[in-house]
Amino acid sequence: MARIKLKPEKPGRRPIADKIFKIGATVAGVYVLVMVTLLVFQLVSESYPIWEEDGLSFITSTDWNAVDGRESFGALPYILGTLVTASLAMLIGVPLSIGIAMFISDAPPKIGGPLGFLVELLAAVPSVIYGLWGLFVFRLYFKDWIEKPLHDLFGDSIFLFSGTPFGLDIITASVILAIMIIPTVSAVSREVMKAVPQQQKEAAYMLGATKWEMFKLAVFPYSKTGLIGASILGLGRAVGETMAVTMLIGNATGIAAIPSSLFKPSQTMSSIIANEFVEASPASLHLPALIAVALVLLLIAIAINVVAHFLVTRMMNVKEGAINN
């Protein structure tokens, strides 16, 4: 009679295949940490020549000249350009997005669903197509219907509206950016508003509040943090956006790029990189200067997104806690 041998595995020991599996998964997980470190290290080391040459005055000076022998590089106009266009985009995009979120979070699903879907589709349109549309369609209407009248009315009295309304300027780029951040901001705001407990809303209605008063009494106080987070997330998007801005901002360089009027061509950090990177020679300071611009852009984007991340996740955690209780 054959004896059946049962050889149980020692308890507490994992099969070797599982160990390999775990190591493989861990390596893939750590990949992102390696990439972040390597990325920052590369940007710092490759832009080092310009920091050595100019120090912090690279960030505060306004000259930009890549001609051999007369090289001087200052990133201030582009940093300002980025901050101004992104803030304007926020100013236009955030109220619209919050309005959209209010409508969709409150509408019956049969209406809210499809409308929310259409707004989200805006995010699927590639940046370069926004640029193309902005350049050949939107700019022409915007120039004739909005820029020219504003310029005619206020051009002499208010500095914001001076300059020649040509369509390739700060305000056009900002409006396109605003359209591009709407899907992000409205989707996150909508979820944040949906996270408000139903009891809070009903309590407001019970006090006799109208719908708007209900939003004021119950929804906004509760979702404030999340809404701010959503807006900052949109700001992060606007700061990093490249192609549409490059195609619409007019691409001034140096001191001419300092944003002093809405109707003036300017330049952002990402657009100067897109415009000049390929022509920059690695032997000169031009390439290190552009990489330094990228480094500054990255640091600003990281700072913005970390803040947004904490605000939004905190809000969402609060929500889960509220439901469990």
Added chain:
Amino acid sequence: MTTTNERRQEYRNLFKQNVEKRLLVDKAVRIVVFACVIIAIIPLGSILVEVFKNGISAISYEFLTETPGSIGSGEGGIGPAIQGTLIIIGLSSLIGVPIGVMSGIYLSEYGDNRLARSIRFFNDVFMEFPSIVLGIFAFLVIVLILGHFSVWAGAFALSLIMFPIVARTTEESLKMVPITYREAGTALGLKKWVITFRIVISAAKSGMITGILLSVSRIGGETAPLIMTILGSSQFFSSMDVPMDALPLRIWRLSLLPYDSAQLQGWGSALVLIIIILGINLGVRYFFANRKNGILGQLVKKGIHAKN
């Protein structure tokens, strides 16, 4: 204190006036809020209409298959750009998807420790890195070292955009698989990797495919990182070590040319690109996404809104 009838009347009037005002404000807000939705949808409509209207007249068999003619002639087509876009999507998926999926498995199956929390955090932040910075990174570590523009650099840059999205969607879809599935596997004496690949992943398939396809549609329209990695070209793909064309790059270059014919070709290219990308997007949403409990809703709830 007793309330006289006159006082009651006075209060009633006050209340009436007040209610009228409040209802008016409410109505105004309703209109404004609805207008916001309309204002946001107008650009979408206009973009789609213009791209289709202007693009359709550029489309022909030659346009889709030939190399670009001489600048401004309006002849030739965008064959290399279409080919390049497909190649670059394929290659970057080859790099980005395995890394993203494995990373998602780590976060979901082993992700209850400090390391995983920091990985999750950096994943979310990395997802929002400006894509042009990732392009510069690929330029520095590949193009500068090789000494020439390379298709690999472009694929690497796009894979960097891709893998955090895939990782997060994978993690979220694996987490939606009930723990009892895993316990059933353990009770059968299966090894952990078998459980993960045969049971958990097959249960979480549709969420993962959604994530992967959405990341594909995201990188398909990406332009900025390609400028400094594959540069653009007017020839069909011949080797990994020479510049290659891609649809978004071609659209950008065409838009810079001052000729009407170039503009027309730009619209044609945009039509092809938007059909590819919206096709993937709508297809995914139609077939896979259960909007409320599906992966897309989950991600937004976590405060992550992958660009698509």
